Amino acid sequence: MSARFRPASRRRSTGRAISVWLIALLVALVATVQIRSQAEVERSLVGTDTTSLAFLIDDLHRANDSLQAEAADLQARQATLRSGTSGAADQVLTDEASRLRAIEGLVPVHGPGVVIVVDATGLTALDLQDAINNLTAGGGEATAVNDHRVVVGVAVEQTGSGVAIDGVVVNPPWTITTIGDASRLAEVADLMTNALRADRRVRQATYRVEADVAIRSVISARPFVYALGS
Amino acid sequence: MSRRQLLSVAVVAAVALATGFLVAGQVKAQLLTPSNQVARYQALVRSVQDLEATNAGSRSQIAALRAQIDALESDAAGRSAVTQALQNQVADLRAHAGLTPLHGPGVEVELANGIPGPTTSGQASYLVNYQDVQDIVNLLFAQGAEGVAVNGRRITPLTAYSGSEGQVVIDQGPPQSSPLKLVAVGDRNRMVAALDDASALPDIRAREVQFQLHLSFFGSPDVPLPAYDSSLQIPHVSAI
Numbered sequence: 001m002s003a004r005f006r007p008a009s010r011r012r013s014t015g016r017a018i019s020v021w022l023i024a025l026l027v028a029l030v031a032t033v034q035i036r037s038q039a040e041v042e043r044s045l046v047g048t049d050t051t052s053l054a055f056l057i058d059d060l061h062r063a064n065d066s067l068q069a070e071a072a073d074l075q076a077r078q079a080t081l082r083s084g085t086s087g088a089a090d091q092v093l094t095d096e097a098s099r100l101r102a103i104e105g106l107v108p109v110h111g112p113g114v115v116i117v118v119d120a121t122g123l124t125a126l127d128l129q130d131a132i133n134n135l136t137a138g139g140g141e142a143t144a145v146n147d148h149r150v151v152v153g154v155a156v157e158q159t160g161s162g163v164a165i166d167g168v169v170v171n172p173p174w175t176i177t178t179i180g181d182a183s184r185l186a187e188v189a190d191l192m193t194n195a196l197r198a199d200r201r202v203r204q205a206t207y208r209v210e211a212d213v214a215i216r217s218v219i220s221a222r223p224f225v226y227a228l229g230s
Numbered sequence: 231m232s233r234r235q236l237l238s239v240a241v242v243a244a245v246a247l248a249t250g251f252l253v254a255g256q257v258k259a260q261l262l263t264p265s266n267q268v269a270r271y272q273a274l275v276r277s278v279q280d281l282e283a284t285n286a287g288s289r290s291q292i293a294a295l296r297a298q299i300d301a302l303e304s305d306a307a308g309r310s311a312v313t314q315a316l317q318n319q320v321a322d323l324r325a326h327a328g329l330t331p332l333h334g335p336g337v338e339v340e341l342a343n344g345i346p347g348p349t350t351s352g353q354a355s356y357l358v359n360y361q362d363v364q365d366i367v368n369l370l371f372a373q374g375a376e377g378v379a380v381n382g383r384r385i386t387p388l389t390a391y392s393g394s395e396g397q398v399v400i401d402q403g404p405p406q407s408s409p410l411k412l413v414a415v416g417d418r419n420r421m422v423a424a425l426d427d428a429s430a431l432p433d434i435r436a437r438e439v440q441f442q443l444h445l446s447f448f449g450s451p452d453v454p455l456p457a458y459d460s461s462l463q464i465p466h467v468s469a470i
Contacts, residue, residue, distance in 0.1 A: 204302030
Protein backbone atom coordinates (compact mmCIF):
# COMPACT_ATOMS: atom_id res chain seq x y z
CA MET A 1 0.00 0.00 0.00
CA SER A 2 2.69 2.41 1.02
CA ALA A 3 4.38 1.65 -2.29
CA ARG A 4 1.19 2.88 -4.08
CA PHE A 5 0.68 6.04 -1.93
CA ARG A 6 4.22 7.28 -1.69
CA PRO A 7 4.52 8.41 -5.35
CA ALA A 8 1.15 10.26 -5.15
CA SER A 9 2.30 12.09 -2.01
CA ARG A 10 5.64 12.90 -3.67
CA ARG A 11 3.76 14.25 -6.76
CA ARG A 12 1.63 16.56 -4.56
CA SER A 13 4.72 17.70 -2.71
CA THR A 14 6.59 18.34 -5.97
CA GLY A 15 3.60 20.26 -7.33
CA ARG A 16 3.50 22.47 -4.22
CA ALA A 17 7.22 23.11 -4.47
CA ILE A 18 6.91 24.11 -8.10
CA SER A 19 4.00 26.42 -7.22
CA VAL A 20 6.01 28.03 -4.45
CA TRP A 21 9.02 28.45 -6.73
CA LEU A 22 6.87 29.89 -9.53
CA ILE A 23 5.28 32.40 -7.19
CA ALA A 24 8.66 33.27 -5.70
CA LEU A 25 10.01 33.75 -9.20
CA LEU A 26 7.09 36.02 -10.05
CA VAL A 27 7.67 38.04 -6.88
CA ALA A 28 11.35 38.37 -7.71
CA LEU A 29 10.50 39.40 -11.27
CA VAL A 30 7.97 42.02 -10.20
CA ALA A 31 10.29 43.33 -7.51
CA THR A 32 13.19 43.54 -9.97
CA VAL A 33 11.04 45.35 -12.55
CA GLN A 34 9.82 47.79 -9.92
CA ILE A 35 13.25 48.53 -8.45
CA ARG A 36 14.91 48.82 -11.86
CA SER A 37 12.15 51.06 -13.23
CA GLN A 38 12.39 53.38 -10.25
CA ALA A 39 16.17 53.46 -10.47
CA GLU A 40 15.98 54.16 -14.18
CA VAL A 41 13.49 56.98 -13.67
CA GLU A 42 15.68 58.51 -11.00
CA ARG A 43 18.89 58.10 -12.98
CA SER A 44 17.52 59.38 -16.30
CA LEU A 45 15.69 62.36 -14.85
CA VAL A 46 18.76 63.68 -13.12
CA GLY A 47 19.84 66.86 -14.85
CA THR A 48 17.55 67.96 -17.61
CA ASP A 49 13.78 67.87 -17.64
CA THR A 50 11.84 66.86 -20.73
CA THR A 51 10.69 70.41 -21.48
CA SER A 52 14.27 71.65 -21.51
CA LEU A 53 15.21 68.72 -23.74
CA ALA A 54 12.42 69.60 -26.15
CA PHE A 55 13.66 73.20 -26.33
CA LEU A 56 17.21 71.92 -26.79
CA ILE A 57 16.09 69.72 -29.70
CA ASP A 58 14.36 72.70 -31.30
CA ASP A 59 17.49 74.84 -30.87
CA LEU A 60 19.75 72.11 -32.25
CA HIS A 61 17.51 71.65 -35.31
CA ARG A 62 17.70 75.37 -36.02
CA ALA A 63 21.46 75.41 -35.35
CA ASN A 64 22.05 72.45 -37.66
CA ASP A 65 19.99 74.11 -40.41
CA SER A 66 22.20 77.22 -40.08
CA LEU A 67 25.35 75.10 -40.17
CA GLN A 68 24.16 73.27 -43.28
CA ALA A 69 23.35 76.59 -44.97
CA GLU A 70 26.85 77.83 -44.12
CA ALA A 71 28.40 74.60 -45.46
CA ALA A 72 26.40 74.93 -48.70
CA ASP A 73 27.53 78.55 -49.07
CA LEU A 74 31.17 77.55 -48.50
CA GLN A 75 30.88 74.71 -51.04
CA ALA A 76 29.56 77.19 -53.62
CA ARG A 77 32.49 79.51 -52.90
CA GLN A 78 34.92 76.61 -53.17
CA ALA A 79 33.42 75.58 -56.53
CA THR A 80 33.78 79.15 -57.84
CA LEU A 81 37.41 79.27 -56.73
CA ARG A 82 38.10 75.88 -58.31
CA SER A 83 36.75 77.13 -61.62
CA GLY A 84 40.09 78.89 -61.83
CA THR A 85 38.90 81.87 -63.89
CA SER A 86 40.94 85.01 -63.30
CA GLY A 87 38.12 87.07 -61.83
CA ALA A 88 36.59 84.27 -59.73
CA ALA A 89 38.90 84.63 -56.73
CA ASP A 90 38.60 88.42 -56.80
CA GLN A 91 34.81 88.21 -56.81
CA VAL A 92 34.74 85.68 -53.96
CA LEU A 93 37.11 87.82 -51.90
CA THR A 94 35.22 91.05 -52.63
CA ASP A 95 31.90 89.45 -51.61
CA GLU A 96 33.50 88.01 -48.47
CA ALA A 97 34.97 91.39 -47.54
CA SER A 98 31.56 93.09 -47.92
CA ARG A 99 29.84 90.44 -45.83
CA LEU A 100 32.44 90.60 -43.07
CA ARG A 101 32.31 94.42 -42.98
CA ALA A 102 28.55 94.20 -42.43
CA ILE A 103 28.98 91.54 -39.72
CA GLU A 104 31.62 93.62 -37.92
CA GLY A 105 29.50 96.79 -38.14
CA LEU A 106 31.97 98.64 -40.35
CA VAL A 107 29.44 99.67 -43.02
CA PRO A 108 25.84 100.99 -42.99
CA VAL A 109 23.26 98.28 -43.64
CA HIS A 110 19.53 97.84 -44.23
CA GLY A 111 16.95 95.06 -44.31
CA PRO A 112 13.77 93.83 -42.65
CA GLY A 113 13.61 94.05 -38.88
CA VAL A 114 12.11 95.53 -35.76
CA VAL A 115 12.40 98.83 -33.94
CA ILE A 116 11.89 98.71 -30.17
CA VAL A 117 11.45 101.86 -28.12
CA VAL A 118 12.00 101.67 -24.37
CA ASP A 119 11.48 104.69 -22.15
CA ALA A 120 12.56 104.04 -18.59
CA THR A 121 14.41 105.34 -15.59
CA GLY A 122 17.02 103.23 -13.89
CA LEU A 123 17.64 100.56 -16.49
CA THR A 124 21.27 99.46 -16.42
CA ALA A 125 23.91 98.34 -18.86
CA LEU A 126 23.06 94.73 -17.96
CA ASP A 127 19.44 95.33 -19.04
CA LEU A 128 20.62 96.69 -22.37
CA GLN A 129 23.14 93.87 -22.84
CA ASP A 130 20.36 91.33 -22.16
CA ALA A 131 18.04 93.03 -24.65
CA ILE A 132 20.70 93.05 -27.36
CA ASN A 133 21.58 89.41 -26.67
CA ASN A 134 17.91 88.36 -26.80
CA LEU A 135 17.50 90.03 -30.17
CA THR A 136 20.69 88.47 -31.56
CA ALA A 137 19.65 85.04 -30.25
CA GLY A 138 16.26 85.63 -31.89
CA GLY A 139 17.70 86.11 -35.37
CA GLY A 140 19.18 89.62 -35.19
CA GLU A 141 21.97 90.20 -37.70
CA ALA A 142 22.73 93.90 -37.12
CA THR A 143 21.76 96.14 -34.19
CA ALA A 144 21.98 99.78 -33.20
CA VAL A 145 20.86 101.60 -30.06
CA ASN A 146 20.08 105.30 -30.43
CA ASP A 147 22.12 105.28 -33.63
CA HIS A 148 25.12 103.61 -32.02
CA ARG A 149 26.10 100.39 -33.77
CA VAL A 150 26.46 97.44 -31.42
CA VAL A 151 28.22 94.12 -32.04
CA VAL A 152 29.80 91.74 -29.53
CA GLY A 153 33.04 93.44 -28.51
CA VAL A 154 31.59 96.95 -28.36
CA ALA A 155 31.55 97.97 -24.71
CA VAL A 156 28.09 98.52 -23.19
CA GLU A 157 28.96 99.80 -19.74
CA GLN A 158 27.44 101.41 -16.68
CA THR A 159 28.87 104.86 -15.96
CA GLY A 160 28.04 107.54 -13.42
CA SER A 161 26.01 109.33 -16.09
CA GLY A 162 24.12 106.26 -17.25
CA VAL A 163 24.61 103.52 -19.79
CA ALA A 164 27.39 104.12 -22.30
CA ILE A 165 27.97 102.41 -25.64
CA ASP A 166 31.60 102.53 -26.70
CA GLY A 167 32.16 105.33 -24.19
CA VAL A 168 29.20 107.48 -25.26
CA VAL A 169 26.27 107.78 -22.84
CA VAL A 170 22.94 106.80 -24.41
CA ASN A 171 20.07 108.41 -22.54
CA PRO A 172 16.55 106.95 -22.56
CA PRO A 173 14.35 106.50 -24.43
CA TRP A 174 16.34 103.76 -26.12
CA THR A 175 15.50 103.04 -29.73
CA ILE A 176 16.84 99.58 -30.50
CA THR A 177 16.91 98.85 -34.22
CA THR A 178 17.58 95.27 -35.31
CA ILE A 179 17.76 93.79 -38.80
CA GLY A 180 17.09 90.10 -39.32
CA ASP A 181 14.31 87.56 -39.71
CA ALA A 182 11.39 89.91 -39.07
CA SER A 183 8.90 87.24 -37.96
CA ARG A 184 11.29 85.70 -35.41
CA LEU A 185 12.39 89.15 -34.24
CA ALA A 186 8.74 90.21 -33.83
CA GLU A 187 8.14 87.26 -31.48
CA VAL A 188 11.20 88.20 -29.43
CA ALA A 189 10.24 91.88 -29.41
CA ASP A 190 6.73 91.00 -28.27
CA LEU A 191 8.04 88.94 -25.33
CA MET A 192 10.61 91.58 -24.45
CA THR A 193 8.23 94.53 -24.47
CA ASN A 194 5.65 92.59 -22.44
CA ALA A 195 8.29 91.78 -19.83
CA LEU A 196 9.55 95.37 -19.83
CA ARG A 197 6.06 96.80 -19.34
CA ALA A 198 5.80 94.73 -16.16
CA ASP A 199 8.95 96.41 -14.86
CA ARG A 200 8.26 99.39 -12.55
CA ARG A 201 11.20 101.31 -13.99
CA VAL A 202 9.73 101.25 -17.49
CA ARG A 203 7.31 103.98 -18.59
CA GLN A 204 6.84 102.72 -22.13
CA ALA A 205 7.98 99.74 -24.20
CA THR A 206 6.74 99.35 -27.76
CA TYR A 207 7.91 97.76 -30.98
CA ARG A 208 7.11 97.90 -34.65
CA VAL A 209 8.04 95.54 -37.48
CA GLU A 210 9.47 97.18 -40.58
CA ALA A 211 9.94 95.73 -44.07
CA ASP A 212 13.09 97.76 -44.53
CA VAL A 213 14.97 99.51 -41.79
CA ALA A 214 18.34 101.22 -42.12
CA ILE A 215 21.24 101.25 -39.67
CA ARG A 216 23.63 103.99 -40.74
CA SER A 217 25.92 104.09 -37.73
CA VAL A 218 29.21 102.22 -38.00
CA ILE A 219 32.06 101.09 -35.79
CA SER A 220 35.62 102.24 -36.42
CA ALA A 221 37.98 99.42 -37.32
CA ARG A 222 40.44 98.66 -34.52
CA PRO A 223 43.71 97.02 -35.38
CA PHE A 224 44.94 94.33 -33.02
CA VAL A 225 47.59 95.43 -30.55
CA TYR A 226 48.16 92.18 -28.68
CA ALA A 227 46.71 89.38 -30.80
CA LEU A 228 48.85 87.53 -33.33
CA GLY A 229 47.73 85.18 -36.05
CA SER A 230 48.60 81.54 -35.42
CA MET B 231 -3.50 18.18 7.82
CA SER B 232 0.07 17.48 8.81
CA ARG B 233 2.36 20.12 10.24
CA ARG B 234 4.44 20.05 7.07
CA GLN B 235 1.36 20.63 4.90
CA LEU B 236 0.31 23.52 7.14
CA LEU B 237 3.75 25.03 6.75
CA SER B 238 3.58 24.69 2.97
CA VAL B 239 0.17 26.38 2.87
CA ALA B 240 1.49 29.18 5.09
CA VAL B 241 4.52 29.72 2.82
CA VAL B 242 2.30 29.78 -0.30
CA ALA B 243 -0.08 32.21 1.43
CA ALA B 244 2.78 34.47 2.51
CA VAL B 245 4.31 34.49 -0.97
CA ALA B 246 0.89 35.12 -2.56
CA LEU B 247 0.30 37.97 -0.10
CA ALA B 248 3.66 39.51 -0.91
CA THR B 249 2.91 39.19 -4.63
CA GLY B 250 -0.43 40.87 -4.10
CA PHE B 251 1.16 43.76 -2.23
CA LEU B 252 3.83 44.19 -4.87
CA VAL B 253 1.35 44.09 -7.75
CA ALA B 254 -0.96 46.52 -5.93
CA GLY B 255 2.00 48.79 -5.14
CA GLN B 256 3.12 48.69 -8.72
CA VAL B 257 -0.33 49.60 -10.03
CA LYS B 258 -0.75 52.31 -7.40
CA ALA B 259 2.65 53.80 -8.23
CA GLN B 260 1.64 53.82 -11.89
CA LEU B 261 4.87 52.17 -12.80
CA LEU B 262 3.73 51.77 -16.38
CA THR B 263 3.51 55.54 -16.82
CA PRO B 264 7.02 56.21 -15.49
CA SER B 265 8.28 53.39 -17.71
CA ASN B 266 6.75 55.22 -20.68
CA GLN B 267 8.22 58.43 -19.37
CA VAL B 268 11.61 56.79 -19.30
CA ALA B 269 11.15 55.58 -22.87
CA ARG B 270 10.05 59.05 -23.98
CA TYR B 271 12.90 60.66 -22.07
CA GLN B 272 15.40 58.24 -23.58
CA ALA B 273 14.02 58.96 -27.05
CA LEU B 274 14.51 62.69 -26.42
CA VAL B 275 18.04 62.10 -25.15
CA ARG B 276 18.81 59.99 -28.24
CA SER B 277 17.48 62.81 -30.44
CA VAL B 278 19.72 65.31 -28.66
CA GLN B 279 22.72 63.00 -29.04
CA ASP B 280 22.01 62.46 -32.75
CA LEU B 281 21.57 66.19 -33.32
CA GLU B 282 24.78 66.93 -31.40
CA ALA B 283 26.65 64.40 -33.54
CA THR B 284 25.27 66.05 -36.70
CA ASN B 285 26.21 69.44 -35.23
CA ALA B 286 29.80 68.33 -34.59
CA GLY B 287 30.03 66.82 -38.07
CA SER B 288 28.77 70.01 -39.72
CA ARG B 289 31.20 72.16 -37.72
CA SER B 290 34.11 69.93 -38.75
CA GLN B 291 32.94 70.16 -42.35
CA ILE B 292 32.77 73.97 -42.12
CA ALA B 293 36.28 74.17 -40.63
CA ALA B 294 37.64 71.92 -43.39
CA LEU B 295 35.87 73.90 -46.14
CA ARG B 296 37.23 77.19 -44.76
CA ALA B 297 40.76 75.76 -44.78
CA GLN B 298 40.34 74.54 -48.37
CA ILE B 299 38.95 77.92 -49.47
CA ASP B 300 41.87 79.66 -47.78
CA ALA B 301 44.32 77.47 -49.70
CA LEU B 302 42.52 78.15 -53.02
CA GLU B 303 42.53 81.90 -52.31
CA SER B 304 46.25 81.78 -51.51
CA ASP B 305 46.91 80.02 -54.82
CA ALA B 306 44.95 82.72 -56.65
CA ALA B 307 46.73 85.48 -54.69
CA GLY B 308 50.05 84.05 -55.78
CA ARG B 309 49.09 84.76 -59.40
CA SER B 310 47.79 88.34 -59.03
CA ALA B 311 48.79 91.39 -57.02
CA VAL B 312 45.17 92.61 -56.98
CA THR B 313 43.99 89.29 -55.57
CA GLN B 314 46.83 89.39 -53.04
CA ALA B 315 45.69 92.82 -51.81
CA LEU B 316 42.11 91.60 -51.54
CA GLN B 317 43.20 88.50 -49.67
CA ASN B 318 45.14 90.61 -47.15
CA GLN B 319 42.02 92.73 -46.51
CA VAL B 320 39.88 89.63 -46.07
CA ALA B 321 42.46 88.02 -43.78
CA ASP B 322 42.31 91.04 -41.47
CA LEU B 323 38.49 91.06 -41.51
CA ARG B 324 38.40 87.32 -40.84
CA ALA B 325 40.76 87.70 -37.88
CA HIS B 326 38.49 90.37 -36.35
CA ALA B 327 35.41 88.23 -37.02
CA GLY B 328 36.97 85.31 -35.15
CA LEU B 329 37.36 83.14 -38.25
CA THR B 330 41.08 82.52 -37.79
CA PRO B 331 43.05 81.25 -34.77
CA LEU B 332 44.84 83.83 -32.63
CA HIS B 333 47.27 83.83 -29.77
CA GLY B 334 48.86 86.37 -27.50
CA PRO B 335 48.92 87.59 -23.92
CA GLY B 336 45.68 87.23 -22.06
CA VAL B 337 43.70 85.67 -19.26
CA GLU B 338 42.10 82.34 -18.48
CA VAL B 339 38.94 82.37 -16.42
CA GLU B 340 37.30 79.33 -14.86
CA LEU B 341 33.67 79.38 -13.84
CA ALA B 342 32.03 76.43 -12.10
CA ASN B 343 28.81 75.50 -10.34
CA GLY B 344 28.47 76.12 -6.62
CA ILE B 345 26.56 74.21 -3.97
CA PRO B 346 22.74 74.12 -3.79
CA GLY B 347 21.32 76.32 -1.08
CA PRO B 348 18.15 78.13 -0.08
CA THR B 349 17.02 80.76 -2.56
CA THR B 350 14.04 83.06 -2.92
CA SER B 351 14.34 83.53 -6.67
CA GLY B 352 13.13 80.03 -7.55
CA GLN B 353 16.15 79.65 -9.84
CA ALA B 354 19.01 77.24 -9.39
CA SER B 355 21.37 80.08 -8.56
CA TYR B 356 24.21 77.72 -7.70
CA LEU B 357 24.46 76.72 -11.36
CA VAL B 358 26.44 78.63 -13.94
CA ASN B 359 24.10 80.15 -16.53
CA TYR B 360 24.50 81.82 -19.89
CA GLN B 361 24.12 85.31 -18.42
CA ASP B 362 27.25 84.67 -16.31
CA VAL B 363 29.21 83.84 -19.45
CA GLN B 364 27.73 86.84 -21.27
CA ASP B 365 28.68 89.15 -18.39
CA ILE B 366 32.28 87.91 -18.22
CA VAL B 367 32.76 88.06 -22.00
CA ASN B 368 31.35 91.61 -22.10
CA LEU B 369 33.63 92.63 -19.24
CA LEU B 370 36.67 91.17 -20.99
CA PHE B 371 35.87 92.94 -24.27
CA ALA B 372 35.22 96.21 -22.44
CA GLN B 373 38.62 95.86 -20.78
CA GLY B 374 40.79 95.27 -23.79
CA ALA B 375 40.11 91.75 -25.07
CA GLU B 376 40.73 91.36 -28.79
CA GLY B 377 39.38 87.83 -28.97
CA VAL B 378 37.57 85.48 -26.60
CA ALA B 379 36.69 81.78 -26.57
CA VAL B 380 34.44 79.85 -24.19
CA ASN B 381 35.22 76.14 -23.82
CA GLY B 382 36.95 76.29 -27.18
CA ARG B 383 34.09 78.13 -28.92
CA ARG B 384 35.24 81.42 -30.41
CA ILE B 385 33.09 84.48 -29.79
CA THR B 386 32.21 86.48 -32.93
CA PRO B 387 30.61 89.91 -33.50
CA LEU B 388 27.25 88.13 -33.87
CA THR B 389 27.54 85.72 -30.95
CA ALA B 390 24.40 85.11 -28.91
CA TYR B 391 24.07 83.21 -25.65
CA SER B 392 21.09 81.16 -24.52
CA GLY B 393 20.33 78.04 -22.48
CA SER B 394 18.39 76.72 -19.54
CA GLU B 395 19.58 76.29 -15.97
CA GLY B 396 23.10 74.94 -15.88
CA GLN B 397 23.45 74.89 -19.67
CA VAL B 398 25.10 77.47 -21.87
CA VAL B 399 24.44 77.49 -25.60
CA ILE B 400 26.71 79.70 -27.68
CA ASP B 401 25.61 80.36 -31.26
CA GLN B 402 24.94 77.07 -33.06
CA GLY B 403 27.05 74.94 -30.76
CA PRO B 404 25.90 72.17 -28.44
CA PRO B 405 25.11 73.06 -24.82
CA GLN B 406 28.07 73.49 -22.48
CA SER B 407 27.96 73.05 -18.75
CA SER B 408 30.15 73.62 -15.72
CA PRO B 409 33.09 73.94 -15.52
CA LEU B 410 33.49 76.60 -18.19
CA LYS B 411 36.85 77.94 -19.27
CA LEU B 412 36.99 81.37 -20.88
CA VAL B 413 40.16 82.45 -22.62
CA ALA B 414 40.80 86.00 -23.81
CA VAL B 415 43.69 87.52 -25.76
CA GLY B 416 44.31 91.22 -25.24
CA ASP B 417 45.39 93.70 -22.61
CA ARG B 418 46.19 91.21 -19.89
CA ASN B 419 46.76 93.72 -17.07
CA ARG B 420 43.48 95.57 -17.69
CA MET B 421 41.52 92.32 -17.90
CA VAL B 422 43.05 90.93 -14.70
CA ALA B 423 42.41 94.23 -12.89
CA ALA B 424 38.78 94.25 -14.06
CA LEU B 425 38.22 90.66 -12.93
CA ASP B 426 39.83 91.55 -9.60
CA ASP B 427 37.51 94.53 -9.10
CA ALA B 428 35.00 93.62 -6.38
CA SER B 429 32.38 95.90 -7.91
CA ALA B 430 32.48 94.11 -11.27
CA LEU B 431 30.23 91.08 -11.96
CA PRO B 432 27.96 91.80 -8.95
CA ASP B 433 25.61 88.86 -9.55
CA ILE B 434 28.43 86.33 -9.76
CA ARG B 435 30.14 87.84 -6.68
CA ALA B 436 26.93 87.54 -4.67
CA ARG B 437 26.49 83.90 -5.70
CA GLU B 438 30.14 83.19 -4.90
CA VAL B 439 29.30 84.12 -1.32
CA GLN B 440 25.85 82.53 -1.13
CA PHE B 441 26.34 79.36 -3.18
CA GLN B 442 30.12 79.03 -3.44
CA LEU B 443 29.94 79.58 -7.19
CA HIS B 444 33.51 79.25 -8.37
CA LEU B 445 35.27 82.05 -10.28
CA SER B 446 39.02 82.04 -10.71
CA PHE B 447 41.36 83.62 -13.23
CA PHE B 448 44.99 84.21 -14.01
CA GLY B 449 46.98 86.16 -16.55
CA SER B 450 49.15 84.38 -19.03
CA PRO B 451 51.87 85.61 -21.44
CA ASP B 452 50.50 83.55 -24.31
CA VAL B 453 47.13 81.89 -24.73
CA PRO B 454 45.70 80.37 -27.92
CA LEU B 455 42.23 80.98 -29.37
CA PRO B 456 40.70 78.60 -31.91
CA ALA B 457 38.91 79.75 -35.05
CA TYR B 458 35.13 80.01 -35.10
CA ASP B 459 33.69 76.89 -36.72
CA SER B 460 30.02 77.74 -37.16
CA SER B 461 27.73 79.88 -39.27
CA LEU B 462 28.20 83.59 -39.86
CA GLN B 463 25.32 84.06 -42.28
CA ILE B 464 23.49 87.37 -42.51
CA PRO B 465 20.84 86.65 -45.15
CA HIS B 466 18.62 89.60 -44.22
CA VAL B 467 21.30 92.30 -44.14
CA SER B 468 22.43 94.27 -47.19
CA ALA B 469 25.05 97.00 -47.28
CA ILE B 470 23.66 100.46 -48.09
